Amino acid sequence: MSKRALGSVFALALAVLAGAPAVVRADQPVVRAPAGAVRGVEANGLRVFKGIPYAAAPVGPLRWKPPVEPPTWPGVREAVDFGPACWQPKPRAGSIYASPLKAFSEDCLSLNIWTPDNAKKAPVLVWIHGGSLIGGSSSESLYDGAALAERGVLVVSINYRLGVLGYLAHPELSAESPDHVSGNYGLLDQIAALKWVQRNIAAFGGDPANVTIAGESAGGLSVMYLMASPLARGLFHKAIAQSAYMVSTPPLREPKLGHVPAEAGGEATAAKLGAKSLADLRAMDAETITTSALMAGFQTFGAVDGKVLPKQLVETFDAGEQARVPILAGFNSGEIRSLRVLAPPPPPDAASYEKEIRARYGDLADDFLELYPSDNVPESVLLAPRDALYGWTAERLVAKQTAAGAPGYLYYFDHGYPAADAADLHGFHASELPYVFGTAASTPPAWPKIPDTPGEARLSTAMIGYWTAFARSGVPTAADAPAWKPYGADHAYMAFVDQPRPGERLRPGMYALNEAVVCRRRAQGDTPWFLNVGVISPPLPPGVPQCR
Structure with a gap:
């Protein structure tokens, strides 16, 4: 970046960081950090600071650059309101995940902190929100950190650039880069936030x-990206991945695993938007390009660029080259019940279902049908993609960390309650979040309402206990709750049903089947495993020795 451009970014950062007039109120906490002084609010034994800028996102004519560390701001910055969310498409009407967001900005890189009053060397949990890397915000009520902070954990939640503004790769962008790469800007934002924390x-x-990175769904994917990225090494010491998905990722310049190269995908998106150059893309306003790129089919994933992400996630974890830190990972029983777009239409009858599975899975068909039988086709059609995306990923994470010499703790969230079960959403995607954060009373408007009962409160208390203990020591424990054994040789796990229930060997055969399928897809080299599951799976190639 030229000195003139860099100066423009710093000027922009100063304008954003200037904040409200610095009139110090004696009754509110002020922290004088290296980044600058901030004033938050204090209540119920906690101090809360919101909307603290951790970096400046280059915007407009400088869009699609790595985040810039801003200079120290003058005076005392007010930190009592959340910063604007990063630009994203409007949520689908009626979505249970839709949270009201007040403001949006292209320069949106802020974080929030909940800390116990008089904390000293408290464990830190950095929360990365979900939303398919195209939506979400750290300001969502689900992610309020107060209940975790009450247990002695300092909670940080972050915004990061989303969609096309966060993940566009393009040859002209790579040509501008001193490393000759592009894309991954949202991931670089997350790394910048972790550096700010340090x-x-x-x-x-x-x-x-003592920093734990944690996230759910796309936040869990981000946790895996951070574990795989050399640029994030040493910035965290433990990891929590909730409903993560270890999908294949497009390489920057070569076709692989059925992916269009990320740069070529960026060029195709630009052409669909009528942009003849990078300058044309930068001239588009943020809201328009965000929505238009999604409508044009832009796929939001990280890019394997050899620098930020050196390899495919599966390759990195197979080689033991990921961050060797303790991990807590798991998935929910009804993941696909609220994400039915990820499931194929069920065949009309059992015979049709079996015929399709045998044609597509060959010598693995018996294993598939044992796990996903034809006696309840609609249910099997939901369970197969659940396991292929989330179940396999969770068990793979704890298995690979165990093999690398770091403890792994596996969970299975199978809890239902009347409103969710009545809507056929038992254990739906993200339904563990109100229990982990203690935010059952502040879920999004269309979320099935959680009853205010002692049983629901006990389950939440136990989960908060396990999660905060893991952030503190790397071992999940909870008062008046069962011991949670590491995955280890027994393949141990913790099920959260009406209460925590330890077990061993969750869904026998599930991990082995999906591992074999992914291994064959990798050997085949031209087909992704993301969503190519069950009756819509392309025919699997015959087994190869290393895949059985």
Whole structure:
């Protein structure tokens, strides 16, 4: 970046960071961190700071650059309101996940902190929101960190660039880069936030040597990207991945696993938007390009560029080249019940279902039909993609960390309650979040309402206990709750049903089947395994020795 461009970014950062007039109120907490002084609010034994900029996102004519560390801001910055969300499409009407967001901005890189009053060297949990890398915000009520902070954990939640503004790769962008790469800007934002934590969190009472990264869905995918990225190494010490999905990722310049190269995908998106050059793309306003790119079919994933992401996630974890940190990972029983777009239409009858599975899975068909039988086709059609995306990923994470010498803890969330079960949403995707954060009373408007009962409260208390203990020590424990054994040789796990229930060997055969399928797809080299499951799976190639 030229000195003139860099100066423009700094000027923009100063304008954003200037904030409200610095009139210090004696009754509210002020923290003087290396980044600058901030004033938050104090209540119920906690201090809360919102909307703190951790970096400047280059915008407009400088769009699609790595985040820029801003200079220290002058005076005391007000930190009592959430920062604007990053630009994203409007949520689908009636979606149970839709949360009201007040404001949007292209320069949206802020974070929020919940810390116990008088904290000193508290464990730090950095939360990365979900939303398919195209939506979501750290300001969502589900992610309020108060209940975790009450257990002595300092909670940080972050925004990061989304969709085309966060993940566009393009030859002209790569030509501008000193590393000759592009894309992954949202991931670079997350890394910048972790660097900010390392520099500043001690001032808030946190321990920069005890940082846990955590996220759900696309946040869980981001956790895996961070574990795989050399640029994030040493910035965290434990990881939590909730309903993550270890899908294949497009390489920057070569076709692989059925993916169009990320740069070629960026060129195709630009052409569909009528942009003849990078300058044309940068001239489009943020809201228009965000929505138009999604409508044009832009696929939001990280790119294997050899620098930020050196390899496919499966390759990195197979080689043991990921961050070797303790991990807590799991999935929900009804993941696909609220994501039915991920499931194929069920065949009309059992015979048709079996015929399709045998034609597509060959010598693995018996294994598939044992797990996903024809006696309840609609249910099997939901369970197969659930396991292929989320179940296999969760068990793979704990298995690979165990093999690398780091403890792994597996969970299975199978809890239902009247409103969810009545809507056929038992254990739906993300339904564990209100229990982990203690936010059952502040779920999104269309979310099935969680009853205010002692049983629901006990389950939430146990989960908060396990999660905060893991952030503190790397071992999930909870008062008046069963011991949670590491995955280990027994393939141990914890099920959350009406209460925590330990078990061993979750869904026998599930991991082995999906591992074999993915292994064959990798050997085949021209077909992704993402969503190519069950009756819509392209025929699997014959087995090869390393895939059985």
